[in-house]
Amino acid sequence: MRRECLCLLIVFAISFASGIRYEPTWESIDSRPLPTWYDESKLGIFVHWGVFSVPSFSSEWFWHDWKESKLPGIKAFMADNYRPDFTYADFAKDFTAEFFIAEQWASIFKSSGAKYIVFVSKHHEGYSNYPSKYSFSWNSMDVGPQRDIVGELADAIRTNTDMHFGLYHSQYEWFNPLFLQDKANNLTTQDFVNFKVLPEWYEIVNKYKPDIVWSDGDWEATDDYWKAKEYIAWLYNDSPVKDKVVINDRWGYGIGCEHGGFYTCGDRFNPGHLFKHKWENAMTIDKYSWGYRRNARLSDYLTMNQLIETFVKTVSCGGNMLLNVGPRHDGIIDPLMQERLEQMGEWMSLNGEAIYATRPWTYQNDTVNPNVWYTNKTLNGVEVVYAISLEWPSNGTLHIAAPFPSVSTTVVSLLGYQHKLNWSISSSGGMNITLPDLKGDNLPCQWAWVFKLEGLIKQKRKIPFRMPKFDVNKPPHPHYRPNVSYH
Ligand SMILES: *[C@@H]1O[C@H](CO)[C@@H](O)[C@H](O)[C@H]1NC(C)=O
Ligand SMILES: *[C@@H]1O[C@H](CO)[C@@H](O)[C@H](O)[C@H]1NC(C)=O
Ligand SMILES: *[C@@H]1O[C@H](CO)[C@@H](O)[C@H](O)[C@H]1NC(C)=O
Ligand SMILES: *[C@@H]1O[C@H](CO)[C@@H](O)[C@H](O)[C@H]1NC(C)=O
Ligand SMILES: *[C@@H]1O[C@H](CO)[C@@H](O)[C@H](O)[C@H]1NC(C)=O
Ligand SMILES: *[C@@H]1O[C@H](CO)[C@@H](O)[C@H](O)[C@H]1NC(C)=O
Numbered sequence: 032m033r034r035e036c037l038c039l040l041i042v043f044a045i046s047f048a049s050g051i052r053y054e055p056t057w058e059s060i061d062s063r064p065l066p067t068w069y070d071e072s073k074l075g076i077f078v079h080w081g082v083f084s085v086p087s088f089s090s091e092w093f094w095h096d097w098k099e100s101k102l103p104g105i106k107a108f109m110a111d112n113y114r115p116d117f118t119y120a121d122f123a124k125d126f127t128a129e130f131f132i133a134e135q136w137a138s139i140f141k142s143s144g145a146k147y148i149v150f151v152s153k154h155h156e157g158y159s160n161y162p163s164k165y166s167f168s169w170n171s172m173d174v175g176p177q178r179d180i181v182g183e184l185a186d187a188i189r190t191n192t193d194m195h196f197g198l199y200h201s202q203y204e205w206f207n208p209l210f211l212q213d214k215a216n217n218l219t220t221q222d223f224v225n226f227k228v229l230p231e232w233y234e235i236v237n238k239y240k241p242d243i244v245w246s247d248g249d250w251e252a253t254d255d256y257w258k259a260k261e262y263i264a265w266l267y268n269d270s271p272v273k274d275k276v277v278i279n280d281r282w283g284y285g286i287g288c289e290h291g292g293f294y295t296c297g298d299r300f301n302p303g304h305l306f307k308h309k310w311e312n313a314m315t316i317d318k319y320s321w322g323y324r325r326n327a328r329l330s331d332y333l334t335m336n337q338l339i340e341t342f343v344k345t346v347s348c349g350g351n352m353l354l355n356v357g358p359r360h361d362g363i364i365d366p367l368m369q370e371r372l373e374q375m376g377e378w379m380s381l382n383g384e385a386i387y388a389t390r391p392w393t394y395q396n397d398t399v400n401p402n403v404w405y406t407n408k409t410l411n412g413v414e415v416v417y418a419i420s421l422e423w424p425s426n427g428t429l430h431i432a433a434p435f436p437s438v439s440t441t442v443v444s445l446l447g448y449q450h451k452l453n454w455s456i457s458s459s460g461g462m463n464i465t466l467p468d469l470k471g472d473n474l475p476c477q478w479a480w481v482f483k484l485e486g487l488i489k490q491k492r493k494i495p496f497r498m499p500k501f502d503v504n505k506p507p508h509p510h511y512r513p514n515v516s517y518h
């Protein structure tokens with residue numbers, strides 16, 4: 032009887048849920064709740080791979096910066112190493128991918144503790160990493176690897192891991208004649224959108240069923256030009272991924288940080304304070320490039336300290352981090368990048384409790400200790416606050432002032448250390464936590480330490496939520512350029 036009731040209820044709930052239809056308006060699109068898996072994941076891996084991985088010099092903007100920006104370093108590089116009539120398209124045949132083994136990539140990405148990946152199916156150069164029907168002779172089946180890279184990776188991720196598979200896809204293409212024509216018509220025509228952009232959007236979703244549709248290259252035209260709202264309404268109503276798909280906010284000029292699914296605002300967005308809308312910090316191990324750069328120096332790569340610091344701040348403030356790697360043209364992921372990913376995973380395997388499925392707490396950072404950032408979750412019905420310290424105080428005491436402890440109920444532990452920690456109420460307010468006498472390899476981990484606080488006195492939030500400062504008149508995705516002094 033009860034079971035029957037429950038079944039009826041579930042059937043009713045499902046039919047009710049699927050009865051919702053989203054309209055092609057931002058108001059309607061923005062009203063869709065974000066599927067919970069995304070917020071709970073916290074860490075994703077971004078992968079930039081394409082023809083730009085062949086010159087692997089300057090950045091993934093190589094073609095544009097050579098022909099359009101005419102960077103002297105790139106011109107010199109071309110003049111010295113290639114015959115005079117060499118075109119960008121000539122690089123494609125050397126996009127060989129002979130060491131690309133999708134299962135190996137899946138296991139490398141998995142080792143980071145990430146719960147999803149976002150793979151570049153097409154960057155601004157227009158080359159698609161799958162046999163697109165709309166990208167004749169400029170795709171990974173016709174020239175270069177002669178393989179369906181997206182398909183192989185999607186299969187490997189789904190078969191060998193529990194990670195979600197997402198796709199990045201650029202709307203604009205620097206040199207697509209249809210787009211150039213539309214622009215010459217002041218975007219009063221939409222041939223590029225009708226015959227290239229939209230067909231590809233439908234194609235990648237119907238074919239590869241990505242859980243994330245990560246749009247980019249939107250800023251030169253409005254959402255109306257791109258027909259973005261119509262497309263998203265289809266994604267949410269009728270696509271094969273309608274129930275679990277998550278999208279970002281790069282759907283037209285002025286839309287970023289205002290509408291869509293999670294907000295990415297600009298690249299490497301990390302506001303340092305809470306804001307109410309779910310957001311993502313898309314960033315990259317090589318500070319200056321998303322695509323692989325052969326001449327990157329060691330100091331151009333973020334260190335583990337920097338990565339963990341960025342990650343902890345991001346999660347404390349309600350964001351996810353999308354950590355980018357750029358594989359080489361042959362499919363090798365540089366061992367240094369692999370090490371970063373593995374070490375992220377090492378840290379996560381010990382401290383993931385303070386990361387996955389957590390919420391921002393009352394305070395994001397401590398009120399007196401600049402090294403301490405907070406997260407919060409309910410664990411077995413008990414509210415737990417995690418104080419994550421980016422530093423191990425050498426004097427043996429961690430002083431924090433945001434939490435209100437209670438002598439009778441508060442219990443403090445350190446993830447990776449078996450005993451409860453002693454603590455006292457500090458004369459100046461807050462609490463002093465006595466650290467165990469550990470050093471070097473005996474510390475539970477090497478980069479940031481998680482103090483688990485249970486039985487605190489509940490606090491009301493005193494800090495108002497803030498929306499990020501984001502100037503829509505600035506280019507939304509400032510394009511960093513490495514120093515390309517070639518000589
Ligand atoms: C586009 O706009 C510019 C400036 O407003 C104008 O000079 C030009 O004639 C327009 N071109 C077309 C094809 O409408
Ligand atoms: C940390 O918290 C204080 C308020 O306690 C605030 O003034 C400060 O800007 C916050 N952010 C950072 C990055 O320290
Ligand atoms: C802590 O997280 C839980 C969800 O896990 C939430 O219900 C609660 O409101 C959070 N507490 C604060 C103070 O944000
Ligand atoms: C311990 O060192 C930290 C800096 O790591 C400092 O903020 C704190 O005041 C010191 N505490 C004592 C008791 O010296
Ligand atoms: C906590 O303090 C007690 C009493 O001083 C001591 O015996 C114990 O070893 C301390 N525990 C830790 C983890 O430091
Ligand atoms: C707690 O730490 C603060 C700051 O380091 C220090 O000034 C204070 O004396 C400590 N209080 C106790 C009771 O240890």
Ligand SMILES: *[C@@H]1O[C@H](CO)[C@@H](O)[C@H](O)[C@H]1NC(C)=O
Pocket residue numbers: 514
């Ligand atoms: C790039 O070169 C300029 C001038 O040589 C220098 O000031 C700057 O620090 C360099 N930037 C990087 C990231 O190396």
